[in-house]
Amino acid sequence: MPELPEVETIRRSLSQHILHLSIDEVVLRWPGAVEGYEGKSFEETVKGLKIQSIERRGKYLLFTLEKGWSFIAHMRMTGRLVYHANSQEPEKHTHVVLKLSSGEIHFTDTRKFGRLQLVRTEGRLRQPSLARLGPEPLEEGFSPEELGRRLAPRKLAIKAALLDQALVAGVGNIYADEALFRAGIAPERSANTLTPEEVEKLYTAICEVLQEGIAANGTSFRDYQDANGEKGAFQKELKVYGRGGEACRCCGETLERIRLGGRSTVFCPRCQK
DNA sequence: ATCAGCCCCTGCTAGC
DNA sequence: TGCTAGCAGGGGCTGA
Numbered sequence: 001m002p003e004l005p006e007v008e009t010i011r012r013s014l015s016q017h018i019l020h021l022s023i024d025e026v027v028l029r030w031p032g033a034v035e036g037y038e039g040k041s042f043e044e045t046v047k048g049l050k051i052q053s054i055e056r057r058g059k060y061l062l063f064t065l066e067k068g069w070s071f072i073a074h075m076r077m078t079g080r081l082v083y084h085a086n087s088q089e090p091e092k093h094t095h096v097v098l099k100l101s102s103g104e105i106h107f108t109d110t111r112k113f114g115r116l117q118l119v120r121t122e123g124r125l126r127q128p129s130l131a132r133l134g135p136e137p138l139e140e141g142f143s144p145e146e147l148g149r150r151l152a153p154r155k156l157a158i159k160a161a162l163l164d165q166a167l168v169a170g171v172g173n174i175y176a177d178e179a180l181f182r183a184g185i186a187p188e189r190s191a192n193t194l195t196p197e198e199v200e201k202l203y204t205a206i207c208e209v210l211q212e213g214i215a216a217n218g219t220s221f222r223d224y225q226d227a228n229g230e231k232g233a234f235q236k237e238l239k240v241y242g243r244g245g246e247a248c249r250c251c252g253e254t255l256e257r258i259r260l261g262g263r264s265t266v267f268c269p270r271c272q273k
Numbered sequence: 274a275t276c277a278g279c280c281c282c283t284g285c286t287a288g289c
Numbered sequence: 290t291g292c293t294a295g296c297a298g299g300g301g302c303t304g305a
Contacts, residue, residue, distance in 0.1 A: 001298065001299080076299050278302105
């Protein structure tokens with residue numbers, strides 16, 4: 001599940017290879033993987049355009065092309081963007097191949113939830129899903145005070161609140177569970193019941209798990225890999241995610257697994273209050 | 274405005 | 290062994 005650290009790792013690894021290369025040919029093996037263009041097809045529109053930059057916003061990757069075009073990629077659950085220096089046979093679930101002036105990018109997604117969306121560069125940030133994103137947690141503009149202001153009117157479970165991309169961008173199921181464990185906060189707590197001290201702890205925990213996640217090149221729990229096909233290492237650091245029924249690494253208590261916000265949630269009933 | 278619940282999709286696993 | 294039901298989940302959408 002690519003979350004902020006995984007998407008950032010993909011961005012960095014892709015940037016090593018494809019900046020300033022041109023897209024010579026697009027092979028659309030499953031048309032449902034691309035959306036958002038008008039008139040000419042995705043293939044015709046991006047053909048011949050150079051890739052000028054790759055940025056990240058939340059869990060989205062933003063590719064700026066020439067002539068005022070950009071495309072936005074979202075991996076959702078199982079999406080991968082892998083660079084191959086030499087031409088490769090597409091895998092079973094490779095939906096889009098971008099053949100570049102040197103090498104090619106394969107967009108592969110088993111569950112077909114991921115998307116590439118073509119937009120005009122200047123309208124990109126007004127694109128609805130990007131426009132509603134909350135602050136970048138590792139940049140200026142996110143602080144304990146800001147987090148507290150955003151949690152204050154919310155009555156839903158703090159775990160569900162952290163998954164809301166409008167609250168803070170880029171946190172998903174793995175890092176939400178890990179951050180709540182580090183902060184010692186029970187996931188079912190109503191968001192608006194956190195004390196200022198707890199909000200501060202949560203803020204610190206979110207920043208730490210994301211930074212450590214990036215430093216480890218992400219978490220490869222199931223499918224995730226970066227643009228070089230490399231796995232991450234943060235799964236070794238996970239304290240609660242995916243460990244329901246096992247012993248807490250901190251106190252030995254059996255970790256509980258519940259559903260919150262439609263997502264499986266693991267926490268320690270002794271360490272998290 | 275907020276929020277719970279459903280849907281999309283495939284592969285894996287538990288259970289019979 | 291071979292089948293099916295259940296589960297995994299990000300975000301868009303619907304309806305309360």
